[in-house]
Amino acid sequence: MQTVSTPYGRLDLDPTALQLGELVVSDDGVELEVVSLNPLQFEIAPEEAEDWGE
Amino acid sequence: MSSAPSRGAPSITVLHDRLRPEEQLLFDALEQRGAHVERVYAPAWHWQAGAARREGETVLLRTLSHARTLAIARALEADGAQVINSAHVIEVCGDKAATTAALAAAGVPQPRTAIAFGRDEVLAIAEDFGWPIVLKPVVGSWGRMISRLSDVDALDAVLEHKTHLGGPQHQVFYVQEHVNKPGRDLRAFVVGDRVVAAIAREGEDWRTNTARGAVVRGMPTGPMEEIALAAARAVGGGVLAVDLLESGSELLISEVNHGLEFRNSSAPTGVDIPGEIASYLIAQAERYAQHVS
Numbered sequence: 498m499q500t501v502s503t504p505y506g507r508l509d510l511d512p513t514a515l516q517l518g519e520l521v522v523s524d525d526g527v528e529l530e531v532v533s534l535n536p537l538q539f540e541i542a543p544e545e546a547e548d549w550g551e
Numbered sequence: 552m553s554s555a556p557s558r559g560a561p562s563i564t565v566l567h568d569r570l571r572p573e574e575q576l577l578f579d580a581l582e583q584r585g586a587h588v589e590r591v592y593a594p595a596w597h598w599q600a601g602a603a604r605r606e607g608e609t610v611l612l613r614t615l616s617h618a619r620t621l622a623i624a625r626a627l628e629a630d631g632a633q634v635i636n637s638a639h640v641i642e643v644c645g646d647k648a649a650t651t652a653a654l655a656a657a658g659v660p661q662p663r664t665a666i667a668f669g670r671d672e673v674l675a676i677a678e679d680f681g682w683p684i685v686l687k688p689v690v691g692s693w694g695r696m697i698s699r700l701s702d703v704d705a706l707d708a709v710l711e712h713k714t715h716l717g718g719p720q721h722q723v724f725y726v727q728e729h730v731n732k733p734g735r736d737l738r739a740f741v742v743g744d745r746v747v748a749a750i751a752r753e754g755e756d757w758r759t760n761t762a763r764g765a766v767v768r769g770m771p772t773g774p775m776e777e778i779a780l781a782a783a784r785a786v787g788g789g790v791l792a793v794d795l796l797e798s799g800s801e802l803l804i805s806e807v808n809h810g811l812e813f814r815n816s817s818a819p820t821g822v823d824i825p826g827e828i829a830s831y832l833i834a835q836a837e838r839y840a841q842h843v844s
Contacts, residue, residue, distance in 0.1 A: 517592035518570040548617040550692015551808035
């Protein structure tokens with residue numbers, strides 16, 4: 498496990514087990530999407546967008 | 552993305568963005584069945600016209616945005632890939648007006664539905680159908696921005712909001728009769744030419760989407776098979792979730808979904824839905840690879 502700091506809070510995670518598109522939650526309660534593995538990058542994950550769905 | 556799959560283990564490319572439980576379940580099911588899964592994160596992917604040929608390649612699309620999914624499907628089909636679901640199916644299912652037109656052309660029962668572009672026309676439709684009416688965005692899912700309108704004041708308020716929202720999709724008024732369903736709607740999971748599972752979604756909200764807290768119960772597939780398969784054929788077939796409404800003893804098709812979610816449906820039905828989808832994908836991939844070799 499490793500602690501990663503982001504502008505949206507800290508994450509305790511195993512970087513080697515992460516997948517692109519995976520959602521993680523920071524200690525500030527912000528839901529983040531893994532958008533890059535190398536370098537490790539996260540973006541705030543919107544709950545939905547207008548044309549999202551089934 | 553890879554070129555055509557080699558002989559032996561079937562290869563399936565899965566284009567995705569946000570990983571939902573469904574994508575993980577599909578990855579696992581495909582790999583358990585011996586498939587090689589190539590995962591491609593769509594936000595980090597691009598396509599260039601004419602840069603690659605993909606004959607023999609099968610691609611499963613699991614992206615959330617309708618616009619993005621349709622663009623990817625068109626691009627990959629242009630390269631010769633077999634895309635599931637196809638661009639045609641995504642186009643028809645992703646636009647409620649197109650779905651309604653396809654169902655109507657095939658004679659598949661659905662609620663009375665109309666499309667209009669002005670307030671007076673919607674009012675005339677409401678007086679014909681009877682209040683309340685249901686106004687839906689032509690693109691959208693999870694019960695989002697669907698309105699049940701009981702009178703002309705409610706209609707005027709919603710149309711005013713839609714006018715100010717902007718965007719061409721909000722200027723197409725998709726109107727349905729309100730079906731007085733018995734506190735639930737039904738969903739049939741169609742995989743190829745079979746209904747593999749069926750559920751009822753029960754809830755307090757008149758929109759009985761699981762995204763709105765509806766409770767899922769397993770249902771026998773038999774009563775839904777004929778109409779669900781007819782609806783699936785009408786939109787082009789593939790891996791689909793067909794939503795049905797009960798109107799008295801009659802079943803009506805309300806929607807056909809091309810990017811189905813099933814995380815809450817395997818347990819109550821006892822059906823391994825991701826397994827069914829994975830087996831279908833592998834069979835389609837093998838058939839397509841053989842066809843082009």
